[in-house]
Amino acid sequence: MGYSKQRELVKAIVASSCAHPSATDIYLEARKTIPDISLGTVYRNLSLLSQSGEILRIPVDKGDRFDKTTCCHAHFCCVKCGRVFDVPTDGMAALADRICDHGHDVKRTTLLFEGVCKSCAKSDE
Numbered sequence: 001m002g003y004s005k006q007r008e009l010v011k012a013i014v015a016s017s018c019a020h021p022s023a024t025d026i027y028l029e030a031r032k033t034i035p036d037i038s039l040g041t042v043y044r045n046l047s048l049l050s051q052s053g054e055i056l057r058i059p060v061d062k063g064d065r066f067d068k069t070t071c072c073h074a075h076f077c078c079v080k081c082g083r084v085f086d087v088p089t090d091g092m093a094a095l096a097d098r099i100c101d102h103g104h105d106v107k108r109t110t111l112l113f114e115g116v117c118k119s120c121a122k123s124d125e
Contacts, residue, residue, distance in 0.1 A: 009033055010045040014055050020065040020075070020084035058084060058112065072096065074111035080120040087113065 013029045014021065021029075027042040046066060050057040056067040058075055062082040067075075074087040089111065096106045116124075 004045065006030070006034065006037055006041050007045040007048065009037075010042055011049055011054060014046075014049070014066045015068045017068065020058060020067050022063050022065055024063075026066065058110075060084060060112070061114075072109050074113065076113040076115065076117070078117035078120055079114055080116055083117060085117070087111075 009030050010026055013026050017025075019025075023039070023043055023046055026046065027037070027039045030037050030042060046055070046057070046064075049055045050066070053070060056070045058065040058067055058077075060077045060082070061079070065077075065084045067084075067086075069086065072089065072092045074089045074092065076085045076087050077083070078085075092109055092111065096109050099106050
């Protein structure tokens, strides 16, 4: 994949975020540096970066989110506020290894939990 100023900016925005940003979040942040960048350009670059494994695409009901952490881990998505959280998963790598022991080649592992986060649950009380 060749160099692109827009692609590097999109990647840097994802890398600097701890909040699993949406494409729109990334677009709004990118416009601060490149005012004429289009949402389509952001989507194309997110697609290229996720296909190459440089970032992780997290498919959730309210639209894809993106993660700088590409190693094996899970996510929790709140169905009320839409926030996405990393979930520690000590056993996922071992499970992938067991699958490989059966002759399969695991390229990517994704695990997504959905529910209500503790902040939204508190506001419901």
